[in-house]
Amino acid sequence: MKVLGISGSPTKNSNTDTLIKTILEATGAQTEFIKLSEIKVGPCIACMKCVRTNECAINDDFKWLSKKVMEADALVIGSSTFYGAASAFMKAFIERLYSKRHVKLLTRGKIAATVAVGVAAEKMVAEWLANALRAGGMEIVGSMTAKGTPCCFVCGPGETCNYTVWNAYSKELTGMDIGVAEAYRDYLELLPDNKPYAHGSARILKKHRSVADEPAVMDEAQRIGEAIKKKMEGL
Numbered sequence: 360m361k362v363l364g365i366s367g368s369p370t371k372n373s374n375t376d377t378l379i380k381t382i383l384e385a386t387g388a389q390t391e392f393i394k395l396s397e398i399k400v401g402p403c404i405a406c407m408k409c410v411r412t413n414e415c416a417i418n419d420d421f422k423w424l425s426k427k428v429m430e431a432d433a434l435v436i437g438s439s440t441f442y443g444a445a446s447a448f449m450k451a452f453i454e455r456l457y458s459k460r461h462v463k464l465l466t467r468g469k470i471a472a473t474v475a476v477g478v479a480a481e482k483m484v485a486e487w488l489a490n491a492l493r494a495g496g497m498e499i500v501g502s503m504t505a506k507g508t509p510c511c512f513v514c515g516p517g518e519t520c521n522y523t524v525w526n527a528y529s530k531e532l533t534g535m536d537i538g539v540a541e542a543y544r545d546y547l548e549l550l551p552d553n554k555p556y557a558h559g560s561a562r563i564l565k566k567h568r569s570v571a572d573e574p575a576v577m578d579e580a581q582r583i584g585e586a587i588k589k590k591m592e593g594l
């Protein structure tokens with residue numbers, strides 16, 4: 360049995376990568392991990408040349424990657440959350456899977472799991488990923504999310520920048536309570552003179568947020584890997 364992990368996070372050793380690798384490991388199967396930012400998989404150009412052949416006509420790394428997808432019994436797909444959506448690397452990969460759908464729905468019956476990491480909108484990404492794979496006839500056995508490191512924690516000017524991500528998601532600005540302040544309570548202290556998009560003022564207590572420090576998150580990845588294993592045993 361083969362399980363293929365595909366990460367759409369461009370960050371080295373990212374939280375997305377850690378969760379995908381943990382799931383892969385827990386399947387106990389033959390696994391492979393691929394990072395889309397290290398290869399070339401461009402977006403679908405809607406040429407429709409794949410309709411009868413089920414082969415994408417674009418000459419890039421999807422040529423060999425699609426073979427690995429077809430050989431895999433299970434797929435574990437993960438992405439960071441960028442602008443409320445999956446990364447462009449992941450979006451392009453999903454679009455290219457279109458070539459396998461036409462007429463024959465060649466990915467039908469594969470087992471799949473999805474991972475999304477973000478600051479606020481990661482649930483939408485996990486759901487979108489799962490729906491995209493369902494559209495390919497795959498069975499989703501787990502879809503998990505985790506909180507990651509907000510870029511403003513590591514970019515440098517974060518603490519004093521007027522346009523930080525935590526202020527962008529604030530109730531004052533959006534009218535919604537997205538829960539960023541609560542989720543990052545141990546990582547960030549907003550100072551009394553902080554005014555969203557007028558005057559940024561905060562203290563970053565911990566720069567990086569790693570899923571490896573969060574037992575509940577790691578347990579969920581382990582559980583999904585075991586669920587894939589169980590499903591594969593029944594194949």
Ligand SMILES: Cc1cc2nc3c(=O)[nH]c(=O)nc-3n(C[C@H](O)[C@H](O)[C@H](O)COP(=O)(O)O)c2cc1C
Nearest residue numbers: 368373374375439440442443477478479480507508
């Ligand atoms: C260009 C860019 C846009 C981002 N936009 C969002 C966003 O809209 N919502 C969100 O929750 N996080 C956003 N983030 C934060 C990332 O999702 C966060 O850093 C996450 O930890 C990335 O996961 P990874 O480290 O596993 O790649 C953005 C980050 C970048 C670089």
